Amino acid sequence: MRRTIPRAVPAALLMSLSLAATQTASAQTPARGGSIVVSYKDDVTTLDPAIGYDYQNWPIEKMVFDGLLDYAPGGTTLQPRLAAKMPTVSKDGLTYTFTLRPGVKFHNGRELVADDVVYTLTRVLDPKTKSPGQSFYTGIKGAQAFVDGKAKTVSGLKASGKYGLSITLEAPNAAFLNIMAMNFAYVVPKEEVAKAGGDFGHKPVGSGPFTLSKWVSGQSLEFKRNPAYFYNSLPYLDGVTIKVGLDPSVAFLSLTRGEVDLLGDGIPPAQFLQVVKDPRYRANILNKTSVNTSYLSLNTQVKPLSDVRVRQAINMAIDKTKLVRIINGRAQVAKTYLPPLMPGYDAGAKGYAFDPAGARKLLAAAGLSKGFDTVLYTNSTDPNPRLAQSIQQDLAAVGIRASIKSQAQSTVIEAAGTKGAAPMVWSGGMAWTQDYPDPSDFYWPILSCRSAVSGGWNWPWYCDKALDARADKADRMVAPGQQAARLNEYKAIFAALDKQAVWVPIYHEVRHVMHSDKLVGTAADLLDPIHFISYERLSVKK
Amino acid sequence: MLGFALGRLLQALGVLLVASFLTFTLVFLLPADPARMVAGPSASVQTVNSIRRELGLDRPFLAQYAGYLGRLTGLDLGRSYKQNSPVRDLIASRIGPTFQLMLGAIALELLIGLPLGIWAALKRGRWPDTLVMGLAFIGAATPQFWLALSLVYLLAYRFALFPLGGYGGLSHLILPALTLGIGGAGWYARMLRASLLDVLDQDYIRTARAKGQRPAGVLVGHALRNATLPVITMIGLDIGTFMGGVVVVESVFGWPGLGRLVWDAIRVVDIPVIVGVVIFSAAVITLANLLADLVHPFVDPRIRYR
Numbered sequence: 001m002r003r004t005i006p007r008a009v010p011a012a013l014l015m016s017l018s019l020a021a022t023q024t025a026s027a028q029t030p031a032r033g034g035s036i037v038v039s040y041k042d043d044v045t046t047l048d049p050a051i052g053y054d055y056q057n058w059p060i061e062k063m064v065f066d067g068l069l070d071y072a073p074g075g076t077t078l079q080p081r082l083a084a085k086m087p088t089v090s091k092d093g094l095t096y097t098f099t100l101r102p103g104v105k106f107h108n109g110r111e112l113v114a115d116d117v118v119y120t121l122t123r124v125l126d127p128k129t130k131s132p133g134q135s136f137y138t139g140i141k142g143a144q145a146f147v148d149g150k151a152k153t154v155s156g157l158k159a160s161g162k163y164g165l166s167i168t169l170e171a172p173n174a175a176f177l178n179i180m181a182m183n184f185a186y187v188v189p190k191e192e193v194a195k196a197g198g199d200f201g202h203k204p205v206g207s208g209p210f211t212l213s214k215w216v217s218g219q220s221l222e223f224k225r226n227p228a229y230f231y232n233s234l235p236y237l238d239g240v241t242i243k244v245g246l247d248p249s250v251a252f253l254s255l256t257r258g259e260v261d262l263l264g265d266g267i268p269p270a271q272f273l274q275v276v277k278d279p280r281y282r283a284n285i286l287n288k289t290s291v292n293t294s295y296l297s298l299n300t301q302v303k304p305l306s307d308v309r310v311r312q313a314i315n316m317a318i319d320k321t322k323l324v325r326i327i328n329g330r331a332q333v334a335k336t337y338l339p340p341l342m343p344g345y346d347a348g349a350k351g352y353a354f355d356p357a358g359a360r361k362l363l364a365a366a367g368l369s370k371g372f373d374t375v376l377y378t379n380s381t382d383p384n385p386r387l388a389q390s391i392q393q394d395l396a397a398v399g400i401r402a403s404i405k406s407q408a409q410s411t412v413i414e415a416a417g418t419k420g421a422a423p424m425v426w427s428g429g430m431a432w433t434q435d436y437p438d439p440s441d442f443y444w445p446i447l448s449c450r451s452a453v454s455g456g457w458n459w460p461w462y463c464d465k466a467l468d469a470r471a472d473k474a475d476r477m478v479a480p481g482q483q484a485a486r487l488n489e490y491k492a493i494f495a496a497l498d499k500q501a502v503w504v505p506i507y508h509e510v511r512h513v514m515h516s517d518k519l520v521g522t523a524a525d526l527l528d529p530i531h532f533i534s535y536e537r538l539s540v541k542k
Numbered sequence: 543m544l545g546f547a548l549g550r551l552l553q554a555l556g557v558l559l560v561a562s563f564l565t566f567t568l569v570f571l572l573p574a575d576p577a578r579m580v581a582g583p584s585a586s587v588q589t590v591n592s593i594r595r596e597l598g599l600d601r602p603f604l605a606q607y608a609g610y611l612g613r614l615t616g617l618d619l620g621r622s623y624k625q626n627s628p629v630r631d632l633i634a635s636r637i638g639p640t641f642q643l644m645l646g647a648i649a650l651e652l653l654i655g656l657p658l659g660i661w662a663a664l665k666r667g668r669w670p671d672t673l674v675m676g677l678a679f680i681g682a683a684t685p686q687f688w689l690a691l692s693l694v695y696l697l698a699y700r701f702a703l704f705p706l707g708g709y710g711g712l713s714h715l716i717l718p719a720l721t722l723g724i725g726g727a728g729w730y731a732r733m734l735r736a737s738l739l740d741v742l743d744q745d746y747i748r749t750a751r752a753k754g755q756r757p758a759g760v761l762v763g764h765a766l767r768n769a770t771l772p773v774i775t776m777i778g779l780d781i782g783t784f785m786g787g788v789v790v791v792e793s794v795f796g797w798p799g800l801g802r803l804v805w806d807a808i809r810v811v812d813i814p815v816i817v818g819v820v821i822f823s824a825a826v827i828t829l830a831n832l833l834a835d836l837v838h839p840f841v842d843p844r845i846r847y848r
Contacts, residue, residue, distance in 0.1 A: 127592040127595070245796035
């Protein structure tokens with residue numbers, strides 16, 4: 001059904017506004033057949049699951065490939081997918097034994113067997129693959145020796161027969177099954193990787209619910225239903241077209257004209273407020289808080305931020321509500337480091353209240369009653385400079401004179417990963433989003449000693465060996481009965497970090513998607529916390 | 543003429559060498575690590591280092607550049623860091639759309655700009671002249687992004703005369719070409735007007751008029767031929783500009799040209815793609831300017847290359 005757009009929209013095309021959003025869901029019995037068009041601003045870089053690693057690649061890779069495990073729709077509970085059932089774990093927590101479903105076929109017609117899983121994981125570990133996911137799998141026994149070129153195979157990976165697979169780890173890791181559900185572990189056929197001659201990312205062949213039928217660089221990707229797909233009678237759609245390169249404003253107009261069914265980049269900021277307030281679009285918009293945290297990192301290696309009182313004062317000086325207003329309310333104020341949907345989230349956490357007077361007292365106690373000069377780095381893409389200016393104003397109100405360095409994202413990342421270079425970094429545009437739903441993913445890559453190294457992502461450069469030991473001990477708690485205790489331990493770890501005030505956790509983004517009248521999908525399908533979009537579960541009205 | 547062309551081709555090789563070196567140097571000096579951009583946020587430092595080694599980014603600058611030049615002699619532009627595809631293939635996939643947009647844009651620039659320039663010159667100092675020069679100024683000064691979105695809203699959305707975006711047949715080409723054409727037409731109109739006014743004051747034009755030739759005959763037969771020389775030069779420059787890609791217009795209309803390819807590459811510091819597109823664009827610009835120079839003697843026999 002075509003829609004007309006309000007006459008006021010041309011003005012909205014040229015300005016940004018502010019928000020309130022509605023939550024609806026098109027929960028209907030899925031019909032089989034039909035196709036949809038999805039728009040994205042940026043080109044898809046690759047569909048090689050060992051390489052493609054961003055919000056745009058993930059859901060598209062999930063169309064073509066499968067992992068041994070997956071999550072329940074819209075949730076964080078692991079379920080078997082290529083595996084016939086959940087794996088058994090040895091008593092020492094080191095060995096996972098999987099049994100594969102028999103009869104699953106790759107798109108080229110060959111049966112998927114355990115050797116393919118061994119090949120897939122070995123390929124991710126192989127430095128020649130240049131996989132961003134390599135380090136997730138170096139905990140497998142013998143993986144590091146293989147990476148270092150000291151072994152030709154990975155000793156911890158063993159196929160037994162066609163369907164049996166055992167994976168042995170160097171040390172127990174409670175998040176290992178989450179890691180096995182990541183895109184890097186999606187199973188690929190060796191012969192097709194070889195046939196593609198280094199360009200497997202543009203000629204992907206997997207076992208997933210859709211096959212790639214056409215890819216025109218810079219224009220579109222076309223997917224067709226895999227009629228032989230084995231899982232739960234999925235998918236419902238016959239085809240999906242991903243159109244790339246469309247400016248979000250133009251994509252929005254296309255959606256209102258029925259030429260696009262889903263805005264991959266969400267509602268453009270210029271039209272946001274108008275669209276979410278328009279009752280005619282209420283049924284077309286869904287929203288959900290993302291599993292990410294946007295934060296201000298405070299470099300503990302730079303004076304005077306090395307003084308915890310100064311960091312606490314900064315936490316008290318910043319008005320987070322104002323920052324959320326600047327982005328049209330498309331976020332939830334953060335009270336702690338973990339986002340609400342992350343296991344281990346402390347619902348009782350209060351965080352630091354906005355208290356400029358208290359901040360000034362703390363600064364005075366630290367001998368800085370006249371304030372101090374510092375530098376705030378930010379990504380130069382809108383709205384981040386505006387957000388940085390708001391932070392700058394709040395800091396100025398308590399006497400902290402922050403000069404803003406607004407630079408390209410790659411430059412900010414470089415400065416933040418260089419010891420002593422960036423006192424404060426606003427993470428906007430680079431917010432930390434979960435790789436998998438486990439609190440360890442919010443600790444080791446960004447807040448541990450091992451990540452407080454040159455080129456790392458621990459931007460506060462905070463290293464507490466005692467916390468590392470606690471997190472390590474928690475990760476060895478793999479027995480089902482230990483999970484509640486493990487999550488409590490992580491709650492305590494993040495409470496300790498909050499006390500040290502190494503970040504100012506600002507907000508968790510609220511994602512909004514807009515879809516056409518014909519597309520049928522629930523919030524679980526269109527705002528999945530792991531896959532973002534579950535194409536296999538979408539359908540169209542008949 | 544042949545000697546001139548060969549000399550210019552040698553010059554072109556020098557230009558390409560300098561362009562590749564400068565681009566390589568500038569990208570190398572960027573305070574950003576391509577290996578980290580490839581690895582993404584969750585990769586460990588060990589993985590980033592391993593990727594850096596695999597990409598050859600751990601070698602000294604001159605060794606990297608020499609290796610690049612060595613591959614370039616075999617027309618190998620390397621592989622994209624991010625997409626892992628051969629850069630040559632990526633560029634090849636964008637040449638067609640870029641070429642179409644270039645032809646469309648230049649055709650519209652000429653169709654709009656030349657008649658307006660002639661009209662302004664013939665009505666020198668009167669209201670048509672003022673009007674044309676005003677329009678030319680507005681056209682040249684209008685921000686492309688605003689013009690593109692306005693054309694989309696009015697002609698594609700409101701009146702549904704054209705597709706909203708994307709790549710396809712002639713109907714898809716008109717709006718992006720018109721966006722570029724409106725801006726460029728202003729420059730062509732101003733240039734032709736100035737050039738024509740200069741020619742119309744020449745003695746041979748006065749002679750032609752004195753011999754009783756009709757104004758139209760004088761204009762087409764004598765004046766325009768010489769007045770279009772700077773226009774030909776400008777077409778050569780335009781070919782180069784458009785073949786290098788036009789990021790804003792391509793982004794708004796979803797046009798799969800070289801501009802978007804290089805813009806995406808810049809965002810992720812994809813050095814082989816950036817350098818590859820620069821070299822390709824430099825080659826096209828050099829070639830287009832050479833062609834423009836070779837056409838000049840055919841238009842104005844007074845010009846001879848030795």
